[in-house]
Amino acid sequence: MNPILQVNQLKTSFFTSSGEVEAVRGVSFELQSGEILGIVGESGCGKSVTVKSIMNIIKPPGRVVAGEIKYKDEDLLNLSKHRIREIKGNDIAMIFQDPMTSLNPVLTIGSQLMETMKAHTKLSKSEREQRAIALLRAVQINSPELRLKQYPHEFSGGMRQRVVIAIALANDPDILIADEPTTALDVTIQDQILKLLKDLQKKQSKSVILITHDLGVVAQMCQRVLVMYGGLIVESGTREDIFYAPKHPYTVGLLNAMPKLDSKARLEAIPGSPPALVNPPKGCPFASRCQQAMKICLNHLPHFYEDHEGHKARCWLLDPQVKKMKGYEDQ
Amino acid sequence: MSELLRVENLKQYFPVRKGILGRVHHYVKAVDDISFHIDKGEIFGLVGESGCGKSTTARSIIGLHKRTAGNIYFNGEDITMLKGEAKRMLCQEMQMIFQDPYASLNPRMTVREIIAEPLRAFGMNDAEAITAAVGELLEKVGLNKGHAARYAHEFSGGQRQRIGIARALAIKPKFIICDEPISALDVSIQAQIINMLIDLQKEFGLTYLFIAHDLSMVKYISDRIGIMYLGNIVEMGSSDLIFQKQCHPYTQALLAAIPIPDPAASDARQTVALQGDIPSPIDKPSGCSFRSRCRYAMNICAEKVPELKAIEPDYYVACHLINEEIASL
Numbered sequence: 001m002n003p004i005l006q007v008n009q010l011k012t013s014f015f016t017s018s019g020e021v022e023a024v025r026g027v028s029f030e031l032q033s034g035e036i037l038g039i040v041g042e043s044g045c046g047k048s049v050t051v052k053s054i055m056n057i058i059k060p061p062g063r064v065v066a067g068e069i070k071y072k073d074e075d076l077l078n079l080s081k082h083r084i085r086e087i088k089g090n091d092i093a094m095i096f097q098d099p100m101t102s103l104n105p106v107l108t109i110g111s112q113l114m115e116t117m118k119a120h121t122k123l124s125k126s127e128r129e130q131r132a133i134a135l136l137r138a139v140q141i142n143s144p145e146l147r148l149k150q151y152p153h154e155f156s157g158g159m160r161q162r163v164v165i166a167i168a169l170a171n172d173p174d175i176l177i178a179d180e181p182t183t184a185l186d187v188t189i190q191d192q193i194l195k196l197l198k199d200l201q202k203k204q205s206k207s208v209i210l211i212t213h214d215l216g217v218v219a220q221m222c223q224r225v226l227v228m229y230g231g232l233i234v235e236s237g238t239r240e241d242i243f244y245a246p247k248h249p250y251t252v253g254l255l256n257a258m259p260k261l262d263s264k265a266r267l268e269a270i271p272g273s274p275p276a277l278v279n280p281p282k283g284c285p286f287a288s289r290c291q292q293a294m295k296i297c298l299n300h301l302p303h304f305y306e307d308h309e310g311h312k313a314r315c316w317l318l319d320p321q322v323k324k325m326k327g328y329e330d331q
Numbered sequence: 332m333s334e335l336l337r338v339e340n341l342k343q344y345f346p347v348r349k350g351i352l353g354r355v356h357h358y359v360k361a362v363d364d365i366s367f368h369i370d371k372g373e374i375f376g377l378v379g380e381s382g383c384g385k386s387t388t389a390r391s392i393i394g395l396h397k398r399t400a401g402n403i404y405f406n407g408e409d410i411t412m413l414k415g416e417a418k419r420m421l422c423q424e425m426q427m428i429f430q431d432p433y434a435s436l437n438p439r440m441t442v443r444e445i446i447a448e449p450l451r452a453f454g455m456n457d458a459e460a461i462t463a464a465v466g467e468l469l470e471k472v473g474l475n476k477g478h479a480a481r482y483a484h485e486f487s488g489g490q491r492q493r494i495g496i497a498r499a500l501a502i503k504p505k506f507i508i509c510d511e512p513i514s515a516l517d518v519s520i521q522a523q524i525i526n527m528l529i530d531l532q533k534e535f536g537l538t539y540l541f542i543a544h545d546l547s548m549v550k551y552i553s554d555r556i557g558i559m560y561l562g563n564i565v566e567m568g569s570s571d572l573i574f575q576k577q578c579h580p581y582t583q584a585l586l587a588a589i590p591i592p593d594p595a596a597s598d599a600r601q602t603v604a605l606q607g608d609i610p611s612p613i614d615k616p617s618g619c620s621f622r623s624r625c626r627y628a629m630n631i632c633a634e635k636v637p638e639l640k641a642i643e644p645d646y647y648v649a650c651h652l653i654n655e656e657i658a659s660l
Contacts, residue, residue, distance in 0.1 A: 042517035043488075156608040186380035187544065188605045191588035195604050213518060216590025219597040239594045257522035258592060259551035261574075266529075267551070269522035273487045 003030035004207050005054070005092075005175060010067035012046075012053045019278045023049040023062070025231035031175065036201060036208040038222030038239075040215060040254075044274055046231040047211050051177045054209075055094050056084050071175075090120045093168035097180040099160035103152040109136075109163050110148035116170040135166040139196060158189035162196065169200065176201070177209045182217065194221060215254065219243060224310075227251050230275050230285025233304075237311035247313035250286045284316070292317060334407075335506060335538050336392070337368040341401035343384070343391050347613060359612050361387040363562035364401075366639070369506075374532065374539040376553030376570065378546055378585075380609060383559040385542045389508045392540070393427055394418065405506070423453055426499040430511035432491035436483040442469070442494055443479040449501045468497040473527060489520035493527070500531065508540045513548065525552060546589055550574060555645075558582050561612055561620040564639055568646035578648040580625045619651065627652055 012024040024046040031037050039047045053064050056076060069076040071092065076084065096102040104112060113132040117123055123131065129148070136144035139162040152160055161181060168176055178197065182190035198221060201208050210221055218225055218239065225242045227235040227250065235248040246252045256268040272289040275281050281288065287297040296316050305318035316322050343362035346355040362384040369375040377385045391398045394410075403411050410421055426449075429435035436445055446465045447455075455461055466476035472493040483491055492512060499507055509528065513521040525548060532539060543549045549556060550570045557567040558581065566579040577583045587602040607624045610616055616623045622632040631651050639649040 042519060158608055186609070187546075187588045188380065188584055189608065190590075191602075192604045192606075194590070214590060215518070215592040216597075219592050219594045220590045243592070243594050254518055255592070257519050259547050261547070261550075264551065267522040267526050269526050270519040271523070273489055273520065274517075 002033055004033040004071070005031040006068075006070040007050070007054065008068040008070070010050065010053055010069065011065040012049050012058060012062060013065050014062040016061055016278075022231055022277050022280050024053065025277075025280060026067075027228075027231075027233055029226055029233060029236065031207050031209060032224075033174075033207055034205050035223045036198070036210055036221050038218040038225040039209065039211045039228060040213060040218055040225060041228035042213060042274055044277070045228040046277075047228050048179055050228070051094070051179055051209060051211060055088060055092065055177065057094075086120070089116050089173070090171045091173050092175040092177065093171070093173040095161075095164055095168045095176065095178040095181045098184050099157055099164050100184065102164055103160055105152050108149055108151055109155070113148070113163070113167055113170060116167055120171045131170070132166075135169060136163070138169065138200065139163070139166045141166075157185055158192060161185060161189075161193050165193075165197065165200070169204075172204070173206070175207045175209070177211075179211045180213070181210070183212070183214075190217075197221070215243075215258065227254075230280060231277055232285060232314060234286065234315070235313040237307075241307075241311040245307075245311070247307050247311070247318060248286075248315050249290045249292055249317070251313075253289075284314070294322070296322075333371050334368050335371045335373075335405065336540075337366075337402075337404040338388070338392065339366050339402045339404070341365050341388065341391060341403065342399040343387050343396055344399040357613060360562050360615065361612055362391065363615075365557075365559075365562070365564045367557055367564060367567060369538055369540060371505075371538055372532075372536055373555065374541055374553045376549040376556040377540065377542045377559060378544065378549050378556060379559035380544060380585075382561070382609060382612060384562040384612070385559050386510055388559075389427070389510050389540060389542055393425055393508055394421070422449075423502050424504055425506045425508070426502070426504040427508040427510060428492075428495050428499050428512045431515050432488055432495055433515070435495055436491055438483055441480055441482055445483070445494060446479075446498050446501055449498060453502050464501070465497075468501055469494075471500065471531070472497045473523075487520075488516050489523060492516060492524055496524075496527070496531070500535070503535070504537070506538045506540070508542070510542045511544070512541075514543060514545065521548065528552070546586065558585065561610065561615055563620060563649060564647070565621065565649050566647065567639070572646055576646070578642065578653060579621075579650045580627055580652070581621045584624075619649075 008028050010024055010027045014021040014023055027050055041047045052058050054069055058064060064077055110132055113135060114128040117128045117131060132148055133144045136147055141147055141159065141162055155163065182193050185193060212218060222239055224238055226233050229250050235251045242251060246255060253270040257270055259267060270289055275285050283298045283300050284302050287293045294316060302314050302316045304312050304314045306312050307318060341362055342364055344358040344360050347357050347359060348354060349356040377388065379385045390396050392403055398411060402409055413421060443465050446468055447461045450461055450464055465479050469476060469478055474490065474493055513524050516524060531537060541549060541552055553570045555568065556570045556573050557564045560581050566573060566582045577586055584605040591597045605624055610623055618634050619632040619637050622628040629651060637649045637651050639647045641647050642653055
């Protein structure tokens with residue numbers, strides 16, 4: 001396995017009038033070539049800010065404070081504006097959440113599709129049009145020649161998201177970043193879009209970062225998963241690690257909070273709500289909601305312990321000493 | 332169990348006007364002839380995708396829309412004819428919890444004012460009594476008295492939804508319509524709110540109409556479920572049976588489209604994605620409204636609207652396939 005993208009100790013903050021909001025507080029991960037990596041977490045956990053930092057589209061008062069994002073031996077945070085423009089949309093492309101707002105209502109679908117090609121390639125106008133038609137066909141839009149001349153309002157939500165995906169694919173990027181691509185869609189349409197994404201990823205062997213808050217989507221789509229909470233990655237591992245042997249109490253809590261099929265047992269809600277990141281807690285961000293919290297959790301940020309190869313969790317319970325003291329058995 | 336609410340042949344059409352004269356061109360048939368009942372102390376779930384008419388149904392019941400046709404009986408009394416004071420008094424029995432806790436609370440009012448408003452409207456004028464009642468309500472929904480002086484923006488989404496619930500409970504209604512009360516909330520907060528709604532239902536003997544698009548939550552909370560598609564109920568019955576039987580092709584497709592949070596089960600599932608989009612309610616397909624996306628569509632589906640028929644006691648399906656004579660052709 002060779003990582004196509006490496007993120008090291010990324011820190012992104014927003015400098016607001018009420019103080020520095022530390023949205024991402026030191027996030028490190030690798031995206032392997034050809035995999036779908038899922039990032040799950042609740043609103044405000046920093047998942048969107050992480051990928052926006054990768055795409056270099058953090059707007060003031062936000063700023064990447066520290067870290068390194070390596071793509072093919074280049075650090076995306078230390079490049080000229082010109083080079084970043086070359087990479088964005090060409091090598092790394094993004095699919096946004098809301099297809100109602102991510103398309104320009106006064107331009108035709110065709111011109112929005114060809115705009116990215118115009119910016120990055122030397123294709124002639126007719127070549128661009130041919131490619132646009134091929135792209136619409138690839139995302140399963142019927143009569144693409146006709147659709148090219150239409151405006152976004154003539155498309156349904158699911159169709160618009162297909163167009164957004166086609167635009168992202170326009171220059172055949174290596175990496176696709178999808179930020180909650182189906183959250184705004186109905187379940188039957190979500191199913192269509194997810195199947196399309198997986199199909200495209202397999203056929204064109206793309207590497208994908210998929211952000212979602214829906215654990216069902218993760219189970220269906222991803223090979224590896226990062227669980228984020230309070231601006232940090234609290235657990236990472238394969239899909240099976242996360243669903244069948246979760247180590248972090250937050251991951252366990254998330255899985256338990258969902259109703260089980262065929263069971264009317266009371267839901268195990270996680271008490272409280274996520275921490276504000278204006279003054280992030282000194283210790284583990286989850287400590288105040290964690291039923292197994294210890295003294296150390298409140299004051300010291302846990303290390304990222306490796307449970308076994310590739311499965312890590314940021315929790316003091318995995319500390320060898322704590323395990324010994326608590327008689328905490330590994331399952 | 333006795334019946335609390337009965338909806339009979341409810342139709343809710345919205346006119347589409349065009350031209351400078353504003354002539355009515357055609358109608359959006361948001362709710363097109365639906366009937367169901369809810370028993371006392373029951374939780375009835377209404378599920379469907381956007382535009383299927385589930386929220387419109389709720390709004391018609393509570394009187395926010397002037398209904399096109401049909402009758403609604405509450406406690407045996409036809410409430411569609413009520414006017415003036417009688418209509419106002421009905422609000423005391425029937426309340427609603429809205430979807431978006433960011434939009435449904437007035438940002439200029441303190442929590443005390445928000446919760447006290449219904450109390451005042453129904454005759455509580457003593458400031459001390461109001462303070463006591465507001466404090467008690469806040470504690471009932473897991474907040475505390477001290478929160479009364481704050482404004483809505485000082486609370487998180489989950490807490491705001493709790494305030495919305497406290498306001499709905501203030502005048503001790505019997506029936507509460509929950510219109511997607513958890514869809515704007517995070518997963519870990521959803522479970523808190525659902526648990527609380529169930530506790531309150533038991534404590535006060537409430538009856539809920541629970542509207543959502545998240546089927547797993549609806550199944551968990553509801554006793555009975557109605558599945559809606561383009562303004563019609565296509566399948567209705569006890570929540571366990573619906574998941575077991577899945578008679579209507581749309582129910583099958585809807586259940587198959589929900590991602591399962593279990594990798595092995597997710598991989599094992601071989602489903603075909605439902606083709607196409609939901610048709611616009613302005614221009615519905617003739618006959619069965621689902622036929623344009625249905626794999627089993629037959630000739631008759633285009634000609635005749637399938638009736639919602641009981642296939643066993645208290646279990647209804649609207650599909651030509653259940654009619655054996657036709658299905659065997």
